[in-house]
Amino acid sequence: xxxxxxxxxxxxxxxxxxxxxxxxxxxxxxxxxxxxxxxxxxxxxxxxxxxxxxxxxxxxxxxxxxxxxxxxxxxxxxxxxxxxxxxxxxxxxxx
Numbered sequence: 001x002x003x004x005x006x007x008x009x010x011x012x013x014x015x016x017x018x019x020x021x022x023x024x025x026x027x028x029x030x031x032x033x034x035x036x037x038x039x040x041x042x043x044x045x046x047x048x049x050x051x052x053x054x055x056x057x058x059x060x061x062x063x064x065x066x067x068x069x070x071x072x073x074x075x076x077x078x079x080x081x082x083x084x085x086x087x088x089x090x091x092x093x094x095x
Contacts, residue, residue: 035092043085044085045083045084048062048082051087054087072086
């Protein structure tokens with residue numbers, strides 16, 4: 001069995017803290033880049049059918065969420081739309 005060599009480095013507590021904070025900062029940026037909701041410029045309205053496909057739910061479930069104000073909807077004429085960003089926020093927040 002081969003053993004690995006240990007390397008010891010002398011660092012000050014401040015340097016160690018800075019290195020840890022840099023690592024945390026990088027991980028947080030990666031997380032928010034991956035899971036952030038779309039920007040306001042990227043607002044996209046989804047039809048009922050598109051929303052059902054995105055959420056993989058039934059039409060009845062979507063209707064119940066709309067009526068119980070769980071998922072906000074927008075009406076234009078006789079049609080109902082959902083904002084993609086509202087859906088993502090609801091999935092992340094889940095009050």
